[in-house]
Amino acid sequence: MALGCAAAIAGVSAFGAVAASADSDRDTTSTTTARAAAASSAAAADTIAASAAEVDEAPTVTSDLSVAAAPFTGGTQVSVTGEGLDEVASVTVGGASADIVAADAAHVTFAVPAVAEDALGTAAEVRFADAAGQAIGAETPTAVVAAGTSVVQPLEGVLTGASAPKAPTAPRTLTLTYTSDPGIDAQVGYVLAYWSEYNSDVYPVISGYDCANFASQSLLARGWTMDDGWNLDLATGAMSPSWASSTALRDYLNTRPDRATPLDDSQRGLVKVGDIAQFDWDSSGDRDHTAVVTRVERTDDGTKIWVGGHTKDADFWDVDTALATGGGSVSYFSIR
Known part of the structure; x- marks a missing residue:
């Protein structure tokens, strides 16, 4: 019995020691977990979650x-x-x-x-x-942030x-x-210099209908170069139809959108100095007179245009006066 009691006591003591050890481990684990949770909570408390910032996307x-x-x-x-x-x-x-x-x-x-x-x-x-x-x-x-600058956040x-x-x-x-445009300055300057005193030392004069010839001269002064469809041989005086005839000049310009854009009189707002004006006095569809736009005025009442040229020798001829006098219609080519 004495031995049995001793064994029982020893067993209880050993069991008690094992139980105590297990309790100690559980306490340690709980403490560690609690500390980790507290640290996590503290970190969360120090970080403010922001909603997505609204960015101004306006153009x-x-x-x-x-x-x-x-x-x-x-x-x-x-x-x-x-x-x-x-x-x-x-x-x-x-x-x-x-x-x-x-x-x-x-x-x-x-x-x-x-x-x-x-x-x-x-x-x-x-x-x-x-x-x-x-x-x-x-x-x-x-304000500009220099490229490569790093920003350390707290x-x-x-x-x-x-x-x-x-x-x-x-x-x-x-x-x-x-x-100003140097080309247009040269073109209009040529018109104003020779509208009354023909430049016959350089160019041939076509008596009675020199208007297209003179307009072509002005385009050459502007900087245009001759081509197979529009040309003059200064040595012989030979001219292409488009150089000397108003209707032929119209037909040529209609084939060269890189050089000119046709406009009717309802598009006066697009007409500018240096453009070509053409008149059809008898409404036949042909062009009877060619001139160069030398002045444009735009007011609340509309656009006023003046032209210069030969045959009707003029430096500033009011288009509306021309139409009132000669009748018919006017059209334009916006020169590029």
């Missing part, structure tokens, strides 16, 4: 105009860069509509519209708008999930200055 022009000045005769292509520019639906320069040549999300290219000569030297505001007519602004970044109080803020911007106005 914006962010560059200067690729060309700061352009001839008043129009046609110069100008580009800008920015964001969301595929939404640009219209461009105006000084209030005049400009044709959009190309547009994508990052770029817009437009053609400068032709304006009256009195716009020379003026700085015309360039504006962009979307399909709804809402203005698309031009902005300049006012461990506490960090916003997670937030988009990096954009550099602040400032609104601005884009302007284009209208300049």
